[in-house]
Amino acid sequence: DTGVSQNPRHKITKRGQNVTFRCDPISEHNRLYWYRQTLGQGPEFLTYFQNEAQLEKSRLLSDRFSAERPKGSFSTLEIQRTEQGDSAMYLCASSFGGRQETQYFGPGTRLLVL
Amino acid sequence: GQNIDQPTEMTATEGAIVQINCTYQTSGFNGLFWYQQHAGEAPTFLSYNVLDGLEEKGRFSSFLSRSKGYSYLLLKELQMKDSASYLCAVRDLQSGGSYIPTFGRGTSLIVHP
Numbered sequence: 001d002t003g004v005s006q007n008p009r010h011k012i013t014k015r016g017q018n019v020t021f022r023c024d025p026i027s028e029h030n031r032l033y034w035y036r037q038t039l040g041q042g043p044e045f046l047t048y049f050q051n052e053a054q055l056e057k058s059r060l061l062s063d064r065f066s067a068e069r070p071k072g073s074f075s076t077l078e079i080q081r082t083e084q085g086d087s088a089m090y091l092c093a094s095s096f097g098g099r100q101e102t103q104y105f106g107p108g109t110r111l112l113v114l
Numbered sequence: 115g116q117n118i119d120q121p122t123e124m125t126a127t128e129g130a131i132v133q134i135n136c137t138y139q140t141s142g143f144n145g146l147f148w149y150q151q152h153a154g155e156a157p158t159f160l161s162y163n164v165l166d167g168l169e170e171k172g173r174f175s176s177f178l179s180r181s182k183g184y185s186y187l188l189l190k191e192l193q194m195k196d197s198a199s200y201l202c203a204v205r206d207l208q209s210g211g212s213y214i215p216t217f218g219r220g221t222s223l224i225v226h227p
Contacts, residue, residue, distance in 0.1 A: 033214070042118075042201050042217035043157065048208075056210045091156060099164075100145070101205075103215060105156035 004106035021109045025094030035091040118218035142207025149201040
């Protein structure tokens with residue numbers, strides 16, 4: 001068990017460009033979450049997958065954001081036409097379900113939009 | 115929706131005890147988590163409460179009162195390495211029918227020698 005991994009760890013892009021991040025959850029975990037975190041704030045929920053189905057999406061999430069989990073394993077988060085306000089740490093977490101359903105977080109992808 | 119409130123910052127002395135409070139307003143409550151997050155790192159799980167009462171795990175304890183919408187995290191015998199942000203997260207029912215943890219802004223704890 002190598003934990004949750006995310007790639008890339010850092011991304012610098014120019015405003016207007018598209019970016020894609022990848023998350024590989026813990027192998028037996030069927031639930032996957034994306035959060036965004038800015039300095040001094042807690043993680044803000046973006047979207048949630050159970051297996052390959054996207055079951056929840058934050059109402060605050062712009063339509064420039066899209067996420068997929070095509071085979072119920074890894075997931076990708078794409079941001080189109082990036083804006084400076086998109087600069088943040090993007091965290092992925094996975095869980096197995098059950099009564100407690102503890103989330104295990106990846107190291108995050110830090111995005112800077114210039 | 116929900117509202118989670120916790121102090122922005124606290125300071126304490128090495129070896130002392132500190133209590134970090136969290137209050138929340140939500141519907142469809144299904145558990146409360148505490149996470150620790152060191153600067154530049156991912157959150158790591160500390161504790162989980164779904165029933166009223168105290169859960170103890172080594173130097174850390176967490177308490178929940180569902181009727182009051184209140185929890186606290188108690189850290190004993192503070193060490194310098196406990197300097198971190200402590201995140202309160204409440205799992206509640208979302209519009210799509212799933213239970214999702216929503217995080218507070220976190221409490222930055224600074225431990226002094």
